[in-house]
Amino acid sequence: MQIKQLSAVFPNAVNSYCPGCEHGLLLKFIAMALEELGITEKAVMVGSVGCSTLAFKFLNIDYVQAPHGRAPAIMTGIKEVEPEAIVFAVQGDGDALSIGLQELIYAANRGIPVTVFMYNNMVFGMTGGQMAPTTPEGMVTMTTPFGRNTEKSGPPIYSCELLSGLSRPSYIRRVVIAPKPVQLKDRVLYSSKEANESYKAVVSALKTQMMGGFSYVEFLGTCNVNWKMSILDSKKYAHNVSAKVYPPGLFRDRFGVDSVES
Amino acid sequence: MYHPVLRQKWDVIIDADRCKGCEICVNACPQQNLELSKSINGLGYHYVEFNFHGKRGDCTGCNICYTVCPDYSILEVVSGEEAANGS
Amino acid sequence: MRWFQVKRLLMGAEAIAEAAVDAGLEAYFGYPITPSSEIMENLAILHARHRSDKFKVYFQSASEVESINLLMGAGAAGHISMTATSGPGLSLMAEGISYAYTSEIPLVIIDVNRGGPGLGNVAPEQSDYLFVTKSLGHGGSKGIVLAPSSIQEAMGQVRMAFELSFKFRMPVIILTEAIIIHMLESVEQDHQFPVNVETSWSARGRKNGARHLINSIYLEPSEFREIKIKLEEKWKAVEPLSECFMCDDAETLFVAYGISARIAMEAATDLRGRGIKAGVFRPITLNPFPGKMLVDAARNSRRIVVIEMNEGQMVHDVQYWVRRDVEQIPFMGGIYPDTEEVLEKCK
Ligand SMILES: Cc1ncc(C[n+]2csc(CCOP(=O)(O)OP(=O)(O)O)c2C)c(N)n1
Ligand code: SF4
Ligand code: SF4
Ligand code: SF4
Numbered sequence: 001m002q003i004k005q006l007s008a009v010f011p012n013a014v015n016s017y018c019p020g021c022e023h024g025l026l027l028k029f030i031a032m033a034l035e036e037l038g039i040t041e042k043a044v045m046v047g048s049v050g051c052s053t054l055a056f057k058f059l060n061i062d063y064v065q066a067p068h069g070r071a072p073a074i075m076t077g078i079k080e081v082e083p084e085a086i087v088f089a090v091q092g093d094g095d096a097l098s099i100g101l102q103e104l105i106y107a108a109n110r111g112i113p114v115t116v117f118m119y120n121n122m123v124f125g126m127t128g129g130q131m132a133p134t135t136p137e138g139m140v141t142m143t144t145p146f147g148r149n150t151e152k153s154g155p156p157i158y159s160c161e162l163l164s165g166l167s168r169p170s171y172i173r174r175v176v177i178a179p180k181p182v183q184l185k186d187r188v189l190y191s192s193k194e195a196n197e198s199y200k201a202v203v204s205a206l207k208t209q210m211m212g213g214f215s216y217v218e219f220l221g222t223c224n225v226n227w228k229m230s231i232l233d234s235k236k237y238a239h240n241v242s243a244k245v246y247p248p249g250l251f252r253d254r255f256g257v258d259s260v261e262s
Numbered sequence: 263m264y265h266p267v268l269r270q271k272w273d274v275i276i277d278a279d280r281c282k283g284c285e286i287c288v289n290a291c292p293q294q295n296l297e298l299s300k301s302i303n304g305l306g307y308h309y310v311e312f313n314f315h316g317k318r319g320d321c322t323g324c325n326i327c328y329t330v331c332p333d334y335s336i337l338e339v340v341s342g343e344e345a346a347n348g349s
Numbered sequence: 350m351r352w353f354q355v356k357r358l359l360m361g362a363e364a365i366a367e368a369a370v371d372a373g374l375e376a377y378f379g380y381p382i383t384p385s386s387e388i389m390e391n392l393a394i395l396h397a398r399h400r401s402d403k404f405k406v407y408f409q410s411a412s413e414v415e416s417i418n419l420l421m422g423a424g425a426a427g428h429i430s431m432t433a434t435s436g437p438g439l440s441l442m443a444e445g446i447s448y449a450y451t452s453e454i455p456l457v458i459i460d461v462n463r464g465g466p467g468l469g470n471v472a473p474e475q476s477d478y479l480f481v482t483k484s485l486g487h488g489g490s491k492g493i494v495l496a497p498s499s500i501q502e503a504m505g506q507v508r509m510a511f512e513l514s515f516k517f518r519m520p521v522i523i524l525t526e527a528i529i530i531h532m533l534e535s536v537e538q539d540h541q542f543p544v545n546v547e548t549s550w551s552a553r554g555r556k557n558g559a560r561h562l563i564n565s566i567y568l569e570p571s572e573f574r575e576i577k578i579k580l581e582e583k584w585k586a587v588e589p590l591s592e593c594f595m596c597d598d599a600e601t602l603f604v605a606y607g608i609s610a611r612i613a614m615e616a617a618t619d620l621r622g623r624g625i626k627a628g629v630f631r632p633i634t635l636n637p638f639p640g641k642m643l644v645d646a647a648r649n650s651r652r653i654v655v656i657e658m659n660e661g662q663m664v665h666d667v668q669y670w671v672r673r674d675v676e677q678i679p680f681m682g683g684i685y686p687d688t689e690e691v692l693e694k695c696k
Contacts, residue, residue, distance in 0.1 A: 004337070009334060012279065014280050015333060017333075019282035019283060020284035020285075021332060022332055023332070024334070025330070025332040027334075028331075028333075040555075041555055041557055042554030043554055043555075044426075044552050044553065044554055046422075054566070060560055062552040062555050062560050062562075063560070063561075063563065063564065064422065064552050064564075065448065065566060066418065066421075067418065070415075070418040070445070073414075073419050074419075074425070076408075077421060077426070078422040078425065078552070078553075079422075080408060080419070080422075080423060081375060081405070081406055081422075081423045081428040082553045084554075085426070085553055102411060102412065102414075103418065106411045106415060189290065189292070190289045192326040192330050195329045199329070231286070232289075
């Protein structure tokens with residue numbers, strides 16, 4: 001029997017993520033969306049620095065490695081000279097909002113038709129769980145051993161709200177990508193609603209790019225390893241804390257791609 | 263390592279070499295058709311195995327396990343007839 | 350393959366902009382900084398006037414950090430891209446240059462050197478020499494460095510930079526000074542065909558073939574060693590270039606590049622008139638440094654005098670190659686080299 005496999009994924013490639021991390025889910029959704037929209041052959045992924053850096057070992061598409069935080073600038077460079085290409089990046093919250101905020105804001109403000117998938121795990125994952133710009137008040141990280149004190153470090157940065165202040169971005173959305181654990185009588189059941197929503201957001205973002213707009217999706221995911229939690233607890237935390245601090249929602253959909261789809 | 267068993271109405275095609283044993287699919291399957299193996303795969307994880315007759319009933323082909331697996335270890339949920347025709 | 354040539358009186362910045370467009374520039378990204386801004390301004394005009402079909406993208410960036418990454422994006426997609434900046438901007442680009450070197454991305458940067466360190470001043474210096482030749486980014490990254498000593502030569506070097514950057518797939522820096530950018534000279538403008546570059550490796554989408562990977566991360570040391578060996582071999586194939594001006598019998602040999610070399614040539618001619626056998630060795634590529642050529646040129650000389658517009662930077666390279674006492678006449682802070690002063694010291 002012929003097993004259908006996503007053409008944007010290398011057969012037998014294993015992604016580089018920790019077990020249970022939604023970074024992998026996001027890559028899979030991207031591969032699925034590229035296939036669904038028939039754009040795998042003209043896709044160029046720009047790699048950011050963070051846990052998504054090694055995505056090129058998993059995804060079988062053109063790939064350009066950016067320095068830490070600079071992916072939006074590299075994407076702009078590619079898109080300017082190759083308007084036909086579908087250009088996107090997966091950036092971490094540290095990459096996009098700490099070191100690379102300027103690059104992100106400029107790409108968004110110019111409305112460059114590229115897509116940023118921002119994976120918000122509220123810490124620096126790759127470097128071992130230090131405070132990120134998105135770390136909520138009181139959260140313990142490696143560099144905030146007694147909890148983040150927003151008195152000094154300032155409150156977390158709300159990227160979707162920030163970008164909504166600009167007129168040019170065409171699609172801005174925040175979704176929870178971590179499956180929601182529902183306590184049943186005898187066991188925990190993970191809901192698949194979040195995954196379906198996230199997949200839709202990936203498709204909509206890429207569609208927006210194809211229609212000529214800048215798209216940005218923030219995914220509230222987990223980092224069970226650096227949160228020092230079990231996989232189940234990390235999912236609970238994502239829903240009980242992350243999703244409360246960062247309310248999911250559709251902030252902008254200029255071309256109405258979300259409504260067309262449903 | 264694929265397991266196209268194809269004896270049932272639905273079959274879940276698992277690439278056990280990619281599985282990291284995170285149990286997300288296990289806990290997401292409404293029928294509890296999936297469970298972790300006793301043995302381990304090349305990555306050192308107990309991988310997922312599919313049993314059509316789950317703890318709560320037969321696989322319904324709902325595709326949830328495919329959707330939630332972060333490691334693309336569940337490659338496809340196929341209907342048995344479809345697969346049989348294709349083979 | 351020249352099809353026509355015209356003689357024009359051009360300002361350096363204008364000439365460089367024209368030459369870049371003639372040579373097939375496809376994308377310009379830049380952030381204004383004195384004394385390089387005139388290059389950008391001239392390109393803005395050429396772009397707005399659709400001087401060339403190839404010159405599609407002209408873009409003012411938000412910072413030099415963004416500039417270098419925009420260049421990297423365009424370069425990774427296989428398009429001829431260029432920026433012009435000055436020391437403070439080049440410092441910000443060091444990060445990207447380092448990534449571009451390992452990722453083998455072609456790009457061209459014109460560094461119009463100003464007085465430094467720090468904000469310094471906007472007068473001409475050559476104080477970026479060590480930076481561009483020795484430490485262009487972290488991890489031992491480098492780029493080919495060309496130094497023109499006239500506007501005419503600068504025009505040729507722009508074309509050469511495009512060719513070299515694609516041939517070797519690495520950053521190419523043209524190190525020049527405000528004098529060249531701002532002076533007027535009569536030049537011959539060759540309207541040649543744009544350079545032809547090979548782009549089958551570039552990332553534009555896999556287009557039903559194998560995918561293209563532009564990457565600088567190799568976590569496996571053995572793999573990275575192979576990559577570095579490959580990069581080093583590629584580097585060794587880059588040919589150094591130099592010019593000898595009355596070197597053969599020179600007893601006093603000036604070593605100078607860029608605009609300093611022109612002053613040195615003037616001084617050498619003057620000294621010859623006074624019966625002192627003087628000559629000038631002018632490195633055209635500062636990296637790779639034409640060391641063997643220098644040794645050859647210096648074989649008859651008794652005195653080697655390095656003239657630079659900095660506190661003494663190239664002098665280390667000269668010393669390393671000739672392995673004997675080297676004198677230097679430094680001009681610092683944005684002071685033009687003064688022929689009289691040179692003559693005074695060399696009488
Ligand atoms: C210029 C620079 N500074 C610092 C680093 C180290 N570094 C690598 S990844 C990273 C943070 C990544 O965090 P995030 O963007 O949130 O991504 P995640 O790993 O959590 O997905 C840092 C600080 C670097 N690679 N480059
Ligand atoms: S470190 Fe955290 S974010 Fe990175 S792969 Fe592991 S769990 Fe995911
Ligand atoms: S398809 Fe649905 S019922 Fe079948 S194993 Fe997967 S989740 Fe369970
Ligand atoms: S979700 Fe995927 S990786 Fe996790 S246990 Fe199931 S098959 Fe394995």
